[in-house]
Amino acid sequence: MKTFSIHLKGKPPVQVQAESLSVREALERFEVGGLDRVVAAKVNGEQRDLSAEIAEEEAEIKPVYIQSEEGLHILRHSTSHVMAMAVKELFPGVKVTIGPAIENAFYYDFDYERPFREDDLPAIEEKMKEIVNADLPFSRKEITSQEAIRFFRDQGEDYKVELIQDLGADRVSLYTQGGFTDLCRGPHIPSTGMIPAFHLTHVAGAYWRGDEKRPMLSRIYGTAFADQKSLKKYLYRLEEAKKRNHVKLGPRLELFSTHEEIGAGMIVWHPKGAMLRHILEEFEIREHLHRGYELVKGPEILKTELWKKSGHFENYRENMYFTEIDKQSYGIKPMNCLAHMLIYASKLRSYRDLPKRYFELGTVHRHERSGVLNGLFRVREFTQDDAHIICTPDQLNGEIKGVLNFVQEVMGIFAFPYDLEISTRPEKSIGSDADWELATQALVQAMEDEGLAYEINEGDGAFYGPKIDVKLNDALGRKWQCATIQCDFTLPEKFDLTYIGKDGDRHRPVMVHRVILGAIERFIGILIEHYAGAFPTWLAPVQAVVLTVTDRNITHAREVYQALLDADIRVEADFRNEKLGFKIREAQLSKVPYMLIIGDRECDNNGVTPRQRNGQNLSLMNAGGFIDLIRQEIQQRR
């Protein structure tokens, strides 16, 4: 007989005398509500199955409810096991590999004689429903790795055998529901009947362990929720997000197009899209000049020799395009730094000149693999708002903080949610360990000084230095890298950049590569989805459209149109012989912020009636009044 002392937050502790005590039994002592919605529990901070025995005499216990984040994770993981079981029953000979829960979803990778197709999913879902209805309990068993390897080898589950071997543990845990046993750390929901709502969403190919040299597996994605309503809501949200997809919206709003005959990953900007770019670029130039940057411009193609000198040829060649001119090899630039290096090196620099901040809206070409191209998000030609800051080592911290502030201010204008990550040295890289350490520390220190939260991304740095990445969250919950701040101790050395210090000697400056919006293309893609195409007035390629009611109104309408043009408002005219409702509909679909209605009433009063994009009318006012109003809005970047 043992004595267990169990604690649960907010309740008086309970002493239990028993031979053994399961997590579920412990929870029952506290009469916690909704035990049927509890999927697992945390015992002394560690996730456990409800059926697990409590080994500790003193235990702090906390139920994990199905609708909580952790609960959903466990639910989805368990649902992936149910899916694997269903697939094994339906497709004999299939081999199972791994099947984790991921954000909002789960997947399981299979190796089968043919890849799974979307039309296999309904049958799998049906079989899963049977398994759920059968309410099979999940049971956990720990055995030695040897036994587990034998167990899976006998079933021909080679992938599982490999996993266990790589784990290198003495013992592993297995989970069984019905006739299906899987290697798994757990925990799991008590039984399959506890799955309230699930749906299989799509299939995809995936390399075994993400390695393209290893077999291509067939992945099935699905999701599960604590109730049917949440699942429906999630699927609806996905549908809504699809409607914002910039690949569809962009061409419909006449922003850009792509062409098979031009090539993959190349964007053609139409008048409205080119205007949007221009607005952003103008905004950027102003903001940069304001912060002590200088505008520069380098050529598109530079001799291959120079790319060899910089290390790009060695490290980045497979992403570069090359061409030949007069038997000389040239590389089309994938980055803008080289010309900036030469600008710096073009004359002797004093410490008094530093920092130098060179800014270029630089168009670069990168040979991205065909399969990763994606609308405006991933293209082969794009323009970066690129700058290189060359400074003394003791200016570095301040410069990085300056860029972090710049990023914060700009993201604030667009009201974007974002996360910060620090990426460290990758396998393929140049430079000494000491320099990497120094550079990484400089980034960490600046983040700490600014009190910013960040994650560490091991091995994800650029080949020449560590970096801070700013990842925006888009409408579909995907993350996109935009701003990035990269330290570089190697380029100044390769180009022998120097400055004369106070002491009269030559010193080596350090360099920061950084972008704020990142690629203009990608940023516009994110903006389209963020605003669902309805850009705020300051960004809208067309800010107002003048609509006449009848031909009688054209003379006055033309005066209004001209007044707006004169005031630098981006205005269009729709004087067609159509009904007002028809013109409003078209303007509405093109998401213009303002429609200026001009009928007899407006002509008689020498004014306009603005109709806002949200359907609200403002009262009749004269053209000057409207110009004041919209100018104020533009100035406030609304």
Add this chain to the structure above:
RNA sequence: GCCAGCGUAGCUCAGACGGCAGAGCAACUGAUUUGUAAUCAGUGGGUCGGGGGUUCGAUUCCCUUCGCUGGCUCCA
């Protein structure tokens, strides 16, 4: 690059065992002069992504190529 799916009029989509390719919207022409999300009528519009093959005959079947979409370790 690899796996899967997709590609029919400017757009959204039908279609057929392998037997002359369809609708709505848009465009164009005309009528209409219109007050807050589609006025009416008529007309034109397609190498069914490109190339090759099988066939009497291919948009449909096969191969190939281009393009697009979803994915390609958020570690049992």
